[in-house]
Structure formats: structure tokens, C-alpha cells
Amino acid sequence: MKKYIAMFDKTHTFAKRFGKFDSETDILMTHSNFDDNLLTFLDPVKYPDKIKGVCKVVNMSDSIFFNIDDIDKFFGEMILLAHLSNKPGILYSSIYTRDDILAYIKQTNLATDSWRFMANDTSDSRIINSLLTPMVRETSGSMEIAIDQVFPVKGIGTVVLGFVTHGIVKVHDTVKLLPSGVFSEIRSIQIHDVDVKQAIAGDRVGLSLKNVSVDKIKDDFMMTGKDNNDWEIIKDDFNIHIYQDLIKQPMPQVVHLSYLLNDVTVRVVERNNEILKVRPDKPLVIKKDITGFVYDPNVIPRIIGKFSF
Numbered sequence: 399m400k401k402y403i404a405m406f407d408k409t410h411t412f413a414k415r416f417g418k419f420d421s422e423t424d425i426l427m428t429h430s431n432f433d434d435n436l437l438t439f440l441d442p443v444k445y446p447d448k449i450k451g452v453c454k455v456v457n458m459s460d461s462i463f464f465n466i467d468d469i470d471k472f473f474g475e476m477i478l479l480a481h482l483s484n485k486p487g488i489l490y491s492s493i494y495t496r497d498d499i500l501a502y503i504k505q506t507n508l509a510t511d512s513w514r515f516m517a518n519d520t521s522d523s524r525i526i527n528s529l530l531t532p533m534v535r536e537t538s539g540s541m542e543i544a545i546d547q548v549f550p551v552k553g554i555g556t557v558v559l560g561f562v563t564h565g566i567v568k569v570h571d572t573v574k575l576l577p578s579g580v581f582s583e584i585r586s587i588q589i590h591d592v593d594v595k596q597a598i599a600g601d602r603v604g605l606s607l608k609n610v611s612v613d614k615i616k617d618d619f620m621m622t623g624k625d626n627n628d629w630e631i632i633k634d635d636f637n638i639h640i641y642q643d644l645i646k647q648p649m650p651q652v653v654h655l656s657y658l659l660n661d662v663t664v665r666v667v668e669r670n671n672e673i674l675k676v677r678p679d680k681p682l683v684i685k686k687d688i689t690g691f692v693y694d695p696n697v698i699p700r701i702i703g704k705f706s707f
Contacts, residue, residue: 399434400600402561403529404459404485405441406452406476412465412490413441416526420590421559423547424451427602429590432526438602439463446472449700452479453656453691458544458561460533462487463525466494469502475699478644481506482691482704488528492518505644535599540623541565543603544658545575550612555585558605558621563658565623567603568596575610575618576683577631582615583608619660620683629683635667636684638674640692642703649674650694653702657690674705 405413410426417428417439426441440459442451456462462480464487466473480487484507489499496515503509516525542564551557567573571584585606587594597603605621620629638655649669655662655676664676684707692702 399530399533400436400438401461401529401531401533402455402459403437403439404452404455404462405439405465406462406480407441407465407467408446408472409465409467410441410443412463413439416522424448425455430526432523432530435530437526437529446475449475449693449695450654450656450661452476453661453693454659456480456483456485457656457658457690459485461485461529461531463529464489464508466491466499469494469498471698473502475701477503477506477508478699478701479691480508481644482641482701486512486531487514488525489513489515490517490520490525491515533600536564537566537598539565540626540628541567541571541573541599542623542626542628543567543573543605543621544660545619545621546659548612548616548618551606554606556582556607556610556612556615558607558615560603560605560621560659562597562599562601562603564599566596566598567605572624573607574622574624574626575615576620576622576629577681578615578618579631580610580614580618581624582610617680619658629685631681631683632678633681635675635677636707638676638705638707639672640674640703640705641672645699645701645703647697647699647702649702650697652694654693654695655690655705656693657684657688657705 413428417430420427429438440455445452543560545560547559588604668675693700
């Protein structure tokens with residue numbers, strides 16, 4: 399089993415403590431093998447200065463590890479994000495007791511049985527074991543990959559790093575990159591620097607592509623099977639449904655939508671109760687029933703709500 403853990407940790411120490419270094423951009427990735435299970439810890443290293451990375455790691459994660467080292471404005475922001483995600487997790491603190499924290503979370507999903515509190519006398523192995531809840535991945539149907547990075551490698555060509563979110567990808571598959579609409583062929587696949595013939599939903603992959611330059615796909619953020627038509631390219635106004643439980647602040651004119659590894663800026667054209675009409679600043683692709691977060695980087699808390707398309 400493979401699982402991804404979003405790290406809510408302003409000290410940025412627990413991902414390194416729990417796992418071995420994998421890679422680092424705006425997200426530090428470490429991984430740990432535990433009883434034949436692979437846990438990958440996703441630490442948004444620019445948080446709390448930047449909100450973008452923490453939204454990404456929640457989008458891609460299966461559960462959350464929340465280290466509470468201070469009850470401040472960022473603590474409240476992380477509670478909102480965890481609550482809206484509706485994902486399970488662990489509350490950990492070396493300073494505060496469960497009762498100290500309960501007053502702040504009692505109206506949220508963090509107070510339900512899907513969350514556990516652990517104090518600083520809890521061993522790392524017990525914490526990690528608590529994160530090993532069963533996961534079901536969707537491996538049938540057309541494959542989809544959320545793109546993290548695109549770059550050239552001398553002697554190899556264009557390389558894409560990303561997460562397989564749906565289906566199976568194989569060497570020699572013809573794939574479509576979005577929103578550019580460029581087609582390419584998978585030359586090779588690597589998982590943790592090991593060549594493989596295929597990868598399935600839940601795998602973090604490196605893909606070498608044939609006959610396509612970085613310049614042509616540098617703004618793409620999704621890869622699908624060649625016949626996958628589930629993703630819609632949008633250039634004009636479109637509607638989203640917004641959910642703002644526990645959030646009272648007004649809707650700004652310009653917001654960010656964060657879903658999977660994508661982050662786009664949109665202008666709010668009109669609001670009708672829970673329906674927002676928004677206008678993208680550049681073409682984007684989105685899929686029916688996709689969910690993500692709405693945020694404004696200029697206010698605290700920066701989380702405005704959760705959206706679905």
C-alpha cells in the first residue's frame with residue numbers, strides 16, 4: 399500500500415524525522431517503508447509564508463499529520479483547511495493537551511473519530527502505524543497524472559514528474575497533455591529512480607516523453623490517456639459551487655483555485671448563494687466533480703472555502 403501524508407508542521411522537522419529524503423521544490427517529500435507499506439510525507443516548506451504549497455499537499459494526500467506548536471492565526475488557518483478537506487488525521491503536540499485543543503476544534507471534523515490525538519511521549523513507530531489505514535485506488539479506466547514538474551534531461555529529453563491519480567500508465571502509451579492538447583508517447587517510466595514497465599494510481603512517477611519539447615508543455619498540469627475526454631479546457635466564464643462552512647469573511651474579487659497540483663487565479667464575476675461565476679486569467683482544464691480550495695493570499699485566514707465543479 400502507498401499513502402501520502404500532508405504535513406501541517408511549521409517547524410518542518412517531522413517529515414525529515416519520519417522518512418528518508420526524496421526531493422524538494424516548494425514541497426519536501428520524504429518516504430518510509432513500514433511493514434511493506436510506503437508512506438510519503440509531503441511538507442509544504444514555504445508555509446506559513448505561502449499558502450499555495452499547503453493546499454497542494456492536502457489535495458494530493460490521503461491523511462494529515464498536524465503538529466500543534468503554537469495556537470496562533472496559522473493554527474486557525476490549518477484547522478479550517480483540515481476541516482474542509484474532510485480527511486482523517488493525527489493531532490500531535492508536545493505543548494498542549496487534548497483538552498487544550500478541543501475548545502478550538504469542537505465544531506469541526508477534527509473532533510470526530512477520524513482524528514486521533516497523540517502527545518510527545520508517543521513513539522514515531524506508533525504515529526506512523528496509526529497512519530496506515532487501508533486505501534482503495536481507482537486503477538480501472540483511463541489514466542490521469544497530475545504534473546508536478548517538467549524539465550529537460552541531457553541525453554534523455556523531456557521529463558515529467560507527477561502523481562498517477564487514476565488508472566494505469568505503461569511504457570509506449572500515447573498520452574495527451576493539458577491544457578496544451580499536445581500528444582506524446584511514454585519512452586520510459588521510473589518510480590524512485592527504478593525503471594518500470596508500468597505505474598498505477600498512487601505512484602509518484604518520472605516519465606520520459608518522446609518527440610515533445612519542454613517549451614510546448616511547460617504550462618501543462620495534467621496528463622491523460624489519448625482518448626480521455628473527461629477534462630474540459632476552459633477559457634471563458636464558468637460556474638463553481640463553493641462551500642464556506644465556519645468561514646464568514648466576504649468573497650474578494652480575485653481568488654485562487656487550488657486543485658490537485660494546479661493553482662489558477664480567477665476573477666469573481668457573480669455570486670448567487672453558493673454558486674460562483676468566475677473568469678480564469680488563462681486557459682485551464684477541469685473535470686466534473688473535481689474538488690479543491692479557494693483562497694486569497696492577501697488576508698488571514700487565507701482559506702476562503704472549498705469548491706467543486
